[in-house]
Amino acid sequence: MATRATKKTVKKAAAKAVKAVKKVVxxxxxxxxxxxxxxxxxxxxxxGLKVLAAQRGVLPLVAVRLVIRAGSSVEPADKHGLxxxxxxxxxxxxxxMSADEIDETIEFVGASFxxxxxxxxxxxxxxxxxxxxxxMLSVLGQIVREPSFPERELELARERALAGFVNDLDDPSVxxxxxxxxxxxxxxxxxxxxxxxxxxxRTFTRDDLVRFHRERMGPKVSLLSVVGAVSPEVVAxxxxxxxxxxxxxxxxxxxxxxxxxxxxxxxxxxxKPEQTQTxxxxxxxxxxxxHPDYFPAAAMxxxxxxxxxxxxxxxxxxxxxxTYGIHSYFDMMNAGGVFGISTFTQTDKTREMIDVTxxxxxxxxxxxxxxxxxxxxxxxxxxxxxxxxxTNESVASVLSDIRVHGLGDDWVEKFRERLMEVKPKQxxxxxxxxxxxxxxxxVLVGKASEVKxxxxxxxxxxxxxxxxxx
Amino acid sequence: MPxxxxxxxxxKADPVLQSLFDVQEATLPNGLRVRLLANxxxxxxxxxxxxxxxxxxxxxxxxGISHLFEHMMFxxxxxxxxxxxxxxxxxxxxxxNAYTSTDMTVYYEDFASxxxxxxxxxxxxxxxxxxxxxxxLESERQVVMEERRVRVDNDITxxxxxxxxxxxxxxxxxxxxxxxxxxxxxxxxxEDCEQYFRTYYAPNNAVLYICGDIDxxxxxxxxxxxxxxxxxxxxxxxxxxxxxxxxxxxxxxxxHPAQSPxxxxxxxxxxxxxxxxxxxxxxxxxxxxxxxxxxxxKLVYETQLAVSVMVDWGWRVDxxxxxxxxxxxxxxxxxxxxxxxxxxxxxxxxxxxxxRELQKAKNNLRADHLRELAxxxxxxxxxxxxxxxxxxxxxxxxxxxxYAAITNEQVKxxxxxxxxxxxxxxxxxxxxxxxxxxxxxxxxxDGKDAE
Numbered sequence: 001m002a003t004r005a006t007k008k009t010v011k012k013a014a015a016k017a018v019k020a021v022k023k024v025v026x027x028x029x030x031x032x033x034x035x036x037x038x039x040x041x042x043x044x045x046x047x048g049l050k051v052l053a054a055q056r057g058v059l060p061l062v063a064v065r066l067v068i069r070a071g072s073s074v075e076p077a078d079k080h081g082l083x084x085x086x087x088x089x090x091x092x093x094x095x096x097m098s099a100d101e102i103d104e105t106i107e108f109v110g111a112s113f114x115x116x117x118x119x120x121x122x123x124x125x126x127x128x129x130x131x132x133x134x135x136m137l138s139v140l141g142q143i144v145r146e147p148s149f150p151e152r153e154l155e156l157a158r159e160r161a162l163a164g165f166v167n168d169l170d171d172p173s174v175x176x177x178x179x180x181x182x183x184x185x186x187x188x189x190x191x192x193x194x195x196x197x198x199x200x201x202r203t204f205t206r207d208d209l210v211r212f213h214r215e216r217m218g219p220k221v222s223l224l225s226v227v228g229a230v231s232p233e234v235v236a237x238x239x240x241x242x243x244x245x246x247x248x249x250x251x252x253x254x255x256x257x258x259x260x261x262x263x264x265x266x267x268x269x270x271x272k273p274e275q276t277q278t279x280x281x282x283x284x285x286x287x288x289x290x291h292p293d294y295f296p297a298a299a300m301x302x303x304x305x306x307x308x309x310x311x312x313x314x315x316x317x318x319x320x321x322x323t324y325g326i327h328s329y330f331d332m333m334n335a336g337g338v339f340g341i342s343t344f345t346q347t348d349k350t351r352e353m354i355d356v357t358x359x360x361x362x363x364x365x366x367x368x369x370x371x372x373x374x375x376x377x378x379x380x381x382x383x384x385x386x387x388x389x390x391t392n393e394s395v396a397s398v399l400s401d402i403r404v405h406g407l408g409d410d411w412v413e414k415f416r417e418r419l420m421e422v423k424p425k426q427x428x429x430x431x432x433x434x435x436x437x438x439x440x441x442x443v444l445v446g447k448a449s450e451v452k453x454x455x456x457x458x459x460x461x462x463x464x465x466x467x468x469x470x
Numbered sequence: 471m472p473x474x475x476x477x478x479x480x481x482k483a484d485p486v487l488q489s490l491f492d493v494q495e496a497t498l499p500n501g502l503r504v505r506l507l508a509n510x511x512x513x514x515x516x517x518x519x520x521x522x523x524x525x526x527x528x529x530x531x532x533x534g535i536s537h538l539f540e541h542m543m544f545x546x547x548x549x550x551x552x553x554x555x556x557x558x559x560x561x562x563x564x565x566x567n568a569y570t571s572t573d574m575t576v577y578y579e580d581f582a583s584x585x586x587x588x589x590x591x592x593x594x595x596x597x598x599x600x601x602x603x604x605x606x607l608e609s610e611r612q613v614v615m616e617e618r619r620v621r622v623d624n625d626i627t628x629x630x631x632x633x634x635x636x637x638x639x640x641x642x643x644x645x646x647x648x649x650x651x652x653x654x655x656x657x658x659x660x661e662d663c664e665q666y667f668r669t670y671y672a673p674n675n676a677v678l679y680i681c682g683d684i685d686x687x688x689x690x691x692x693x694x695x696x697x698x699x700x701x702x703x704x705x706x707x708x709x710x711x712x713x714x715x716x717x718x719x720x721x722x723x724x725x726h727p728a729q730s731p732x733x734x735x736x737x738x739x740x741x742x743x744x745x746x747x748x749x750x751x752x753x754x755x756x757x758x759x760x761x762x763x764x765x766x767x768k769l770v771y772e773t774q775l776a777v778s779v780m781v782d783w784g785w786r787v788d789x790x791x792x793x794x795x796x797x798x799x800x801x802x803x804x805x806x807x808x809x810x811x812x813x814x815x816x817x818x819x820x821x822x823x824x825x826r827e828l829q830k831a832k833n834n835l836r837a838d839h840l841r842e843l844a845x846x847x848x849x850x851x852x853x854x855x856x857x858x859x860x861x862x863x864x865x866x867x868x869x870x871x872x873y874a875a876i877t878n879e880q881v882k883x884x885x886x887x888x889x890x891x892x893x894x895x896x897x898x899x900x901x902x903x904x905x906x907x908x909x910x911x912x913x914x915x916d917g918k919d920a921e
Contacts, residue, residue: 059840107830
């Protein structure tokens with residue numbers, strides 16, 4: 001809900017000539033202080049679930065993350081949203097506990113459970129006071145091993161989801177993201193919203209959930225990470241108690257087809273006639289998690305559209321006042337990824353926004369970034385990297401990512417070294433490769449009657465109503 | 471105002487928090503207060519600067535100046551000119567942001583620990599010698615207008631919240647939105663900004679919190695070197711609370727294109743320092759924290775009248791408001807939902823919570839409190855928040871003991887007092903047909919890109 005505080009989101013400097021950044025603090029090349037993970041202890045339960053434990057921190061808290069390779073990309077083609085929906089229903093009843101009993105057990109001690117799916121994984125998170133860790137892990141085990149999926153809970157969840165889909169249409173940014181995902185990935189398993197659609201959610205039956213749970217979720221395609229004020233011995237012991245006897249699921253994760261994006265300059269214009277602003281998404285192929293291009297691409301992207309001082313922010317927002325926020329990003333998943341740009345502008349500035357954005361992207365694609373810009377990006381990204389290992393929750397997430405995507409256990413330790421090794425030539429190469437060498441897909445959500453006439457000569461335009469994205 | 475009895479008797483510092491907060495404190499001759507807390511877990515530092523000024527200190531005609539001014543703080547000072555602040559910060563491995571509320575304006579940076587001196591140089595430069603020029607002010611004004619359009623005019627909860635503020639308060643400055651009225655934002659002059667800077671951005675109106683991979687002794691020496699020569703400013707005028715007593719329920723409607731109706735309600739509450747505030751924290755948790763909380767269970771699961779329910783009870787310097795937001799279904803009757811909500815609140819006032827609910831709320835407050843302190847940023851912000859709203863950061867350390875001692879009798883008394891109908895204000899969203907019918911049907915966009 002709206003709070004009564006407003007945050008600084010835009011910092012527009014005076015439109016004065018920019019002088020070169022002076023080096024304020026002269027230092028030798030920085031040798032970043034070591035960033036390390038706590039010692040990892042690995043065990044496997046009798047049911048075959050891999051368990052990672054990392055003891056750390058002065059606060060009496062523990063974070064648990066269970067990831068299962070059963071994300072939205074392994075759903076049946078006519079059941080979009082089933083992974084996320086199943087994840088939500090798992091805590092609404094087990095063989096031994098009702099939804100109310102589960103809620104009460106978790107919430108009484110001040111623990112919190114959350115669930116959710118991404119394209120690649122279904123995740124369950126638990127944050128608990130350390131003294132209640134065994135009890136909470138036991139509840140997690142029940143939820144995962146023996147959910148009962150009560151019919152009444154399913155109907156309730158469906159109604160809430162459908163009401164949510166309706167209200168989402170009031171949010172043009174949500175509509176834009178949905179349209180972008182669908183158009184960019186097409187028939188690929190990544191080509192639908194993780195939450196699914198109203199048409200599919202309407203058809204979910206209890207059998208669908210039971211089957212998804214039995215066939216897609218199991219110990220062999222899962223990883224349990226436990227981080228915080230608990231010893232590795234306790235973690236291994238309690239994990240065995242909680243997950244012994246867990247059966248089902250595949251032996252190995254499902255292989256996805258490679259990405260095959262058809263962007264080729266198409267424009268999807270979603271009509272929301274009451275809008276005076278246009279939501280803009282521009283994108284094309286990127287790369288998968290753990291790809292060797294990651295470090296040069298991260299540095300290059302930081303210069304193009306990463307922080308508050310990126311070229312896109314400077315040209316689009318600071319110099320021209322065309323928007324209030326713009327950023328570019330690499331979205332990386334297990335079987336492929338996206339390079340994208342997300343922004344919005346006033347209706348009558350839509351074309352100018354697109355033209356200036358594409359021109360800035362083209363400059364970097366053709367000429368790359370300067371060595372000075374690279375150095376700045378490296379220091380920025382390296383300086384802030386330790387924040388990603390600051391909390392139990394973030395360490396648990398990093399551990400899961402390392403194992404699920406095969407990043408290597410030295411990922412955190414070597415991160416800054418690998419980043420600092422990036423050479424200007426590499427950033428030129430990744431820019432040429434990913435910055436829309438082929439014309440990108442453009443998705444616009446706004447007042448079509450005003451926007452369409454601005455798009456002449458830009459590419460083939462398809463106009464669709466917003467209600468297509470319920 | 472009657473206070474909950476005898477809580478002060480149980481105030482004692484929580485041992486876990488006590489060991490965590492080994493804080494070095496100092497006050498410079500110019501009045502700048504400094505709080506330093508070392509934590510060498512990771513090679514990063516968070517620096518927070520709290521200025522004791524917000525929309526509470528404004529007057530009609532220049533509402534929104536606190537927030538507009540916050541933007542101006544990033545537009546160049548004497549040593550580091552336009553655009554330099556973030557360029558220098560980012561190229562040294564840091565990032566910045568800021569926020570403005572009714573009661574304070576807060577600037578913060580997270581950065582690699584070897585950038586500490588650079589950050590102090592940047593921050594002290596703008597406190598000492600901010601440069602406000604007309605050109606920068608004009609462009610920043612446009613940005614803020616755009617921000618207002620996005621966050622308020624084209625955001626349903628933004629519109630409702632703004633309407634609600636004017637119902638709750640008749641005289642107090644809390645009645646206008648932090649971002650300000652559109653015409654006032656247009657009206658603010660460079661002279662207003664300069665006077666505002668001299669009055670509220672002087673070192674004696676600020677507190678610095680530095681938490682992370684630092685040597686407190688060396689850091690204090692650096693703070694003295696960079697901030698020591700900034701002259702002390704005048705003592706800001708106290709804010710008069712002239713709010714009259716509310717004499718009955720207040721209601722308003724908002725007609726706007728939307729898929730479903732919604733209701734936003736508020737009850738006039740106590741000030742942050744009032745001990746009733748902590749009892750209301752307990753009640754807030756019992757009402758909406760978790761799937762098994764009273765309002766979620768009743769309104770979302772059992773009766774299914776609402777899609778979601780939120781309670782926003784934030785501490786403020788002067789008496790604040792307990793705000794409830796109900797997101798409804800397309801066919802929900804807002805009046806029916808209101809009645810169900812009132813019945814639940816009346817039940818708390820008449821019967822209190824169950825002992826288990828009371829304990830559950832306390833357990834959750836403690837767990838959330840600890841989680842908030844997991845990061846340098848969280849620790850620095852928590853200290854600033856307590857100091858600004860409770861009077862001292864140390865009061866944060868004793869909160870768990872105060873919560874633990876709260877009884878069901880206090881819960882009943884506080885619920886009966888604050889959830890009375892004559893303290894209530896209600897805003898109902900009536901969905902209007904879509905399409906641009908008037909100026910209110912401007913487009914909508916959220917702050918997704920915002921950081």
